[in-house]
Amino acid sequence: MNYKIPVIPGDGIGPEIVAEGQKVLQAAAERHGFGLEWIPFDLGAEHYLRTGELVSEETLKELSGYRAIYLGAIGDPRVRPGVLEKGVLLAMRFYFDQYINLRPVKLLEGVWTPLKDKGPKDIDFVVVRENTEDFYVGQGGRARRGKSHAHLEVLRSIYQVKFGLDIESDSEEIGYQIGMVSKEGCRRVISYAFQMAASRENHVSSVDKANVLSDIYGFWREVFEDVAAGYPGVKTDFNFVDAITMWFVKNPEWFDVVVAPNMFGDIITDLGAMIQGGLGLAPGANLNPEGTSMFEPIHGSAPKYKGQNKINPIATIWAGALLLEHLGQKDAADDIIRAIEVNLRQGKVKTYDLGGSSTTSEVGDEISRLIRSG
Ligand code: IPM
Numbered sequence: 001m002n003y004k005i006p007v008i009p010g011d012g013i014g015p016e017i018v019a020e021g022q023k024v025l026q027a028a029a030e031r032h033g034f035g036l037e038w039i040p041f042d043l044g045a046e047h048y049l050r051t052g053e054l055v056s057e058e059t060l061k062e063l064s065g066y067r068a069i070y071l072g073a074i075g076d077p078r079v080r081p082g083v084l085e086k087g088v089l090l091a092m093r094f095y096f097d098q099y100i101n102l103r104p105v106k107l108l109e110g111v112w113t114p115l116k117d118k119g120p121k122d123i124d125f126v127v128v129r130e131n132t133e134d135f136y137v138g139q140g141g142r143a144r145r146g147k148s149h150a151h152l153e154v155l156r157s158i159y160q161v162k163f164g165l166d167i168e169s170d171s172e173e174i175g176y177q178i179g180m181v182s183k184e185g186c187r188r189v190i191s192y193a194f195q196m197a198a199s200r201e202n203h204v205s206s207v208d209k210a211n212v213l214s215d216i217y218g219f220w221r222e223v224f225e226d227v228a229a230g231y232p233g234v235k236t237d238f239n240f241v242d243a244i245t246m247w248f249v250k251n252p253e254w255f256d257v258v259v260a261p262n263m264f265g266d267i268i269t270d271l272g273a274m275i276q277g278g279l280g281l282a283p284g285a286n287l288n289p290e291g292t293s294m295f296e297p298i299h300g301s302a303p304k305y306k307g308q309n310k311i312n313p314i315a316t317i318w319a320g321a322l323l324l325e326h327l328g329q330k331d332a333a334d335d336i337i338r339a340i341e342v343n344l345r346q347g348k349v350k351t352y353d354l355g356g357s358s359t360t361s362e363v364g365d366e367i368s369r370l371i372r373s374g
């Protein structure tokens, strides 16, 4: 078996961490008797600054011929904030309709957590973040005093929504942003969470802010209840987003599968990363189970560390394990996680964020060695 995998190293520290991920995946592939063929794609700041292009339709089409993409990070201080993030990263998530953003929050043995008296048994849940809707649909604008009109459009492969907005305002200027969720969009991600709970502890927690943003998140809640009715054996609860940040800190052991709309999912997974030992250890998977998925660390491009061989590659290596699991190579994925666990437990080869002084590539080498000798 030979897998062709597009790889987008991207910006900042992206190339350094992805190189270590490729190294480790290669070691796992050799051990398990399958091949990996990497197909590099040059996307991100350099490409944009050189060509003025974010990501072309042609590139997207080409990428859509693969099941899994390996991504480093996107974002660069030379480009105005949001341009690359929206124009490349979100463009890919939306184009491939990667409606699930899976973010495991798992404290591995040997890793320090800022939560007092909590250990690996307490911190082991997964956040299923909706990844295509909500305030991320990118529809909004500004209007000056007087009358104006705006056309807003959300185009997804499963639906199209058009808004025509008549604006009449006597404020000097307003800025606005439309948040939108659809029944289909909520249903598919919430169903995914329930299916996932069946292989875990049969508990799904919903995140919303239905007490205030009741139109959008009251609707989310209704769909959640609807889906939940089909899974009578699964325990459920509703959590307001502000409260769940408190529970993540106070009682992380309560959680099993947490399903959240896009923006709240974004926010709570940075907190999740921190309680599992930091951004250097938090992987993510953008999934379209029927299409092209994309695997990346949840941290950004950390431009100030670029080229220093200093950043922890484990989040990216772990994301690579999720990639192999997605391709059906579960044993190889488990081997990678096991090697990461051994590396962390031994605590000898570790980067600065974990209190060590090893380099990015030393950690990649060590995890590869542990796989080979495992
Ligand atoms: C993430 C990031 C992105 C997001 C940004 C860079 C667009 O914060 O993957 O969590 O908001 O989804």
Ligand code: MN
Residues within 6 Å of the ligand: 266, 267, 270, 298
């Ligand atoms: Mn984020």
